[in-house]
Amino acid sequence: MKNYIPKGGEFIIRSADAKDIFIPEEWNEEQIMMAETVIDFMVQEIHPILDDLDAMKDPNLMPDALEKAGQMGFSGISIPEEYGGLDLDFNTGLLFGEAVAPGFCFATTIGAQTSIGSLPIVFYGTEAQQQKYLPGIADASLKASYCLTEPSAGSDANSGKTKAVLSKDGKYYILNGQKMWITNGGFADIFIVFAKIEEDKNLSAFIVEKDFGGIELGAEEKKLGIKGSSTVQVFFNDCPVPVENLLSERGDGFKMALNILNTGRIKLAAGAIGGSKVSLDQGIKYAIKREQFGKSIGTFGAIQYKLAEMATRIFASESAIYRVGKAIDNKCDQLVESGTAKQEAKMLGVREYAIECAIMKVHGSEVLDYCVDETLQIFGGMGYSVETGVERGYRDARITRIYEGTNEINRMLSVGELFRKAFKTKELDIVSPVKKLPFYLFKQIFAGNGSGAFGKETKSVYNLKQVFLMLAAAAGKKFHLKLIDEQEIILNLSDILAESFVAQSVWLRIEKLKKAGNSDPKELEIKEKMAQVYLYQAVQRVNAVAKEAIDSFAEGGQRRMLLWSLKKLTRPYQVNPKELRRDIANYMMAQGGFPFTQFKVDVESVLATV
Numbered sequence: 001m002k003n004y005i006p007k008g009g010e011f012i013i014r015s016a017d018a019k020d021i022f023i024p025e026e027w028n029e030e031q032i033m034m035a036e037t038v039i040d041f042m043v044q045e046i047h048p049i050l051d052d053l054d055a056m057k058d059p060n061l062m063p064d065a066l067e068k069a070g071q072m073g074f075s076g077i078s079i080p081e082e083y084g085g086l087d088l089d090f091n092t093g094l095l096f097g098e099a100v101a102p103g104f105c106f107a108t109t110i111g112a113q114t115s116i117g118s119l120p121i122v123f124y125g126t127e128a129q130q131q132k133y134l135p136g137i138a139d140a141s142l143k144a145s146y147c148l149t150e151p152s153a154g155s156d157a158n159s160g161k162t163k164a165v166l167s168k169d170g171k172y173y174i175l176n177g178q179k180m181w182i183t184n185g186g187f188a189d190i191f192i193v194f195a196k197i198e199e200d201k202n203l204s205a206f207i208v209e210k211d212f213g214g215i216e217l218g219a220e221e222k223k224l225g226i227k228g229s230s231t232v233q234v235f236f237n238d239c240p241v242p243v244e245n246l247l248s249e250r251g252d253g254f255k256m257a258l259n260i261l262n263t264g265r266i267k268l269a270a271g272a273i274g275g276s277k278v279s280l281d282q283g284i285k286y287a288i289k290r291e292q293f294g295k296s297i298g299t300f301g302a303i304q305y306k307l308a309e310m311a312t313r314i315f316a317s318e319s320a321i322y323r324v325g326k327a328i329d330n331k332c333d334q335l336v337e338s339g340t341a342k343q344e345a346k347m348l349g350v351r352e353y354a355i356e357c358a359i360m361k362v363h364g365s366e367v368l369d370y371c372v373d374e375t376l377q378i379f380g381g382m383g384y385s386v387e388t389g390v391e392r393g394y395r396d397a398r399i400t401r402i403y404e405g406t407n408e409i410n411r412m413l414s415v416g417e418l419f420r421k422a423f424k425t426k427e428l429d430i431v432s433p434v435k436k437l438p439f440y441l442f443k444q445i446f447a448g449n450g451s452g453a454f455g456k457e458t459k460s461v462y463n464l465k466q467v468f469l470m471l472a473a474a475a476g477k478k479f480h481l482k483l484i485d486e487q488e489i490i491l492n493l494s495d496i497l498a499e500s501f502v503a504q505s506v507w508l509r510i511e512k513l514k515k516a517g518n519s520d521p522k523e524l525e526i527k528e529k530m531a532q533v534y535l536y537q538a539v540q541r542v543n544a545v546a547k548e549a550i551d552s553f554a555e556g557g558q559r560r561m562l563l564w565s566l567k568k569l570t571r572p573y574q575v576n577p578k579e580l581r582r583d584i585a586n587y588m589m590a591q592g593g594f595p596f597t598q599f600k601v602d603v604e605s606v607l608a609t610v
């Protein structure tokens with residue numbers, strides 16, 4: 001029987017079946033081998049030069065490393081085979097994103113090459129454009145960059161001032177403007193540039209070669225982290241772009257930019273999880289060997305809390321990320337079967353799950369920030385020293401909350417997109433479940449906590465979703481279209497939406513693992529404990545942000561009613577968090593490092609050599 005392919009955002013109104021979702025335990029041999037090859041490359045080729053890369057000692061070092069990766073095929077992961085690429089399915093592409101994460105600043109570089117710098121041509125290029133550029137990008141003899149941001153147009157990307165004017169002979173667009181924060185810009189051969197043609201309201205996109213002339217580069221930005229990645233301003237001064245280098249249709253640029261960013265967001269999330277695993281692995285190893293008060297610090301509850309909490313968040317985030325990745329592949333296959341061209345189907349597949357991509361970008365980047373911060377804390381003073389290399393992870397991670405759309409923008413986008421699908425395009429019926437809510441709430445006066453296998457968990461997750469629906473309806477009734485201006489409430493709603501999705505994903509994973517019955521019993525037991533800790537906290541987090549939302553807009557009887565309902569819907573998911581975390585931490589330390597992976601994350605070579 002075929003898997004059910006949900007609509008993007010449908011998770012908030014529909015229960016999912018564990019059999020329909022992908023879980024990371026299902027990576028096959030080839031996928032694992034690919035991940036290991038990529039990680040080996042990071043260890044063998046990138047780690048020895050990381051310090052030099054970050055010091056920006058030699059401007060050729062990074063492009064040379066990219067070319068080496070190109071020779072391995074890494075640069076062509078998303079490029080069709082006829083143009084020399086590997087054309088990996090979407091979920092394997094996400095796994096690639098996880099596997100390059102130990103490359104630190106190199107991960108950003110190859111990320112820009114394989115994602116934002118090349119996907120506009122893969123998804124929207126004409127055959128001639130693809131033939132001309134994709135083989136070079138696939139082997140990294142051509143280095144690619146993506147120029148959307150401008151000094152006065154960051155989050156508000158459509159407000160850019162860069163202009164394209166048709167030349168008198170009609171053969172060229174003459175580009176003028178300034179782009180900022182351009183990853184790979186210092187050595188790029190190709191710039192995907194977003195600009196407005198003449199007085200257009202919307203952006204168009206162009207493939208611009210450095211050799212066209214009229215391009216000037218600013219100095220390399222001095223940054224907090226990912227120092228080895230090139231980030232420059234790019235100035236276009238009467239840069240002549242042949243008309244055939246317009247991508248897609250005139251005015252399509254903003255739509256295109258958003259679609260490319262959807263892809264970038266979920267890829268960033270997978271990369272963040274790769275970085276988190278490396279960070280946790282470092283933390284576990286240090287906690288085992290560092291002794292204070294005559295004991296390994298890993299025996300202290302305070303340290304065990306951190307280790308277990310990191311593992312739990314990683315486990316939950318990856319459950320959701322690869323669930324989305326597979327859903328995108330399934331959607332893509334469905335579209336291809338119904339006659340859509342493959343690359344267009346891929347793009348539409350990602351577009352379908354824009355809500356989930358935004359949610360996971362925020363979640364993954366915040367898990368990463370938590371992990372690098374806590375690992376540094378576990379290392380104490382040695383974490384603060386460059387000697388251990390842990391501070392590099394701390395600095396490099398910070399960017400993930402800023403680029404591919406800041407986390408504030410992505411939070412608002414996830415809720416905005418859900419409302420668009422519910423009220424504008426009517427793709428999601430959230431009105432019917434909202435209508436059923438009063439009856440469901442009334443039933444909760446007498447209802448228990450759920451029974452049977454996963455009964456308690458299923459009910460808790462279901463109730464988190466009801467909190468979202470209840471508050472979205474109540475706030476929507478009060479503010480109507482102006483709700484979008486009540487950003488604090490939208491951010492609260494977004495956090496509830498995210499917790500619902502991630503908590504659901506982690507429990508579907510446990511359910512599927514248990515049904516499959518082929519896990520190591522001890523490992524499965526620990527995974528279930530992580531799922532319990534996650535849900536325990538998710539319920540509390542939802543309760544806290546929902547209360548804040550209610551206090552922000554409701555008064556009198558309505559406030560009392562909403563608070564009463566919230567109490568019923570967020571009844572504590574009762575476990576003993578201390579004991580669960582101790583078990584999780586002790587298990588990991590007994591394994592000597594991060595154990596929940598089919599490929600190694602043990603990359604001790606990242607430690608700086610001082």
Ligand SMILES: Cc1cc2nc3c(=O)[nH]c(=O)nc-3n(C[C@H](O)[C@H](O)[C@H](O)COP(=O)(O)OP(=O)(O)OC[C@H]3O[C@@H](n4cnc5c(N)ncnc54)[C@H](O)[C@@H]3O)c2cc1C
Nearest residue numbers: 146147148149154155181182183402403404405406408409
């Ligand atoms: C190292 C690095 C590499 C980058 N690489 C690229 C690249 O390759 N190509 C490219 O085009 N861009 C790139 N960027 C740009 C990046 O995408 C932007 O920095 C990001 O989109 C945020 O824009 P901004 O910096 O102008 O911040 P602003 O938009 O000025 O935002 C500042 C703050 O205000 C908040 N904010 C803004 N608007 C709103 C709103 N409507 N509601 C609530 N809060 C809001 C933001 O969340 C943020 O906290 C890169 C940036 C960095 C730092």
